[in-house]
Amino acid sequence: MSKTVSKPTEASKKPRRRPWRHPTQRGIKVPYAAAAAISLMEMGITDYDRIAAAVGLNAAEVERIDMAEDKAIRQLCLAGVPYGHYFTLEHQIRCPKCSGMITLAPCVACDAPSAWRPSMPDNVVPSAD
Numbered sequence: 725m726s727k728t729v730s731k732p733t734e735a736s737k738k739p740r741r742r743p744w745r746h747p748t749q750r751g752i753k754v755p756y757a758a759a760a761a762i763s764l765m766e767m768g769i770t771d772y773d774r775i776a777a778a779v780g781l782n783a784a785e786v787e788r789i790d791m792a793e794d795k796a797i798r799q800l801c802l803a804g805v806p807y808g809h810y811f812t813l814e815h816q817i818r819c820p821k822c823s824g825m826i827t828l829a830p831c832v833a834c835d836a837p838s839a840w841r842p843s844m845p846d847n848v849v850p851s852a853d
């Protein structure tokens with residue numbers, strides 16, 4: 725009956741330390757956290773402290789990203805984060821559009837209009853009739 729938990733969990737790996745590569749423009753490679761920060765900026769969040777806390781950087785690093793001094797970051801800003809690509813955040817942040825707390829950037833609810841309909845899993849049968 726006893727279950728031995730010995731293998732390390734995937735969650736222990738910090739995703740922000742790994743490089744992130746643009747899926748269609750392979751020449752663009754930036755730190756994961758930088759790409760996530762750009763995604764938040766594209767959502768209209770301008771507060772460096774809030775972005776920094778959400779992606780696991782500090783405000784000065786976010787400011788450097790916003791100024792796009794790095795060539796790869798400048799390329800990503802121009803190319804834009806690809807539609808439908810989401811970044812896992814270190815800490816949740818409030819979406820400026822729907823005011824919801826999100827842990828993925830950009831906001832899934834605001835990104836996809838279809839998400840506005842109440843989610844109804846297939847196995848739940850409405851009680852009517």
Ligand SMILES: [Zn+2]
Binds near residue numbers: 819821822824832833
């Ligand atoms: Zn939203």
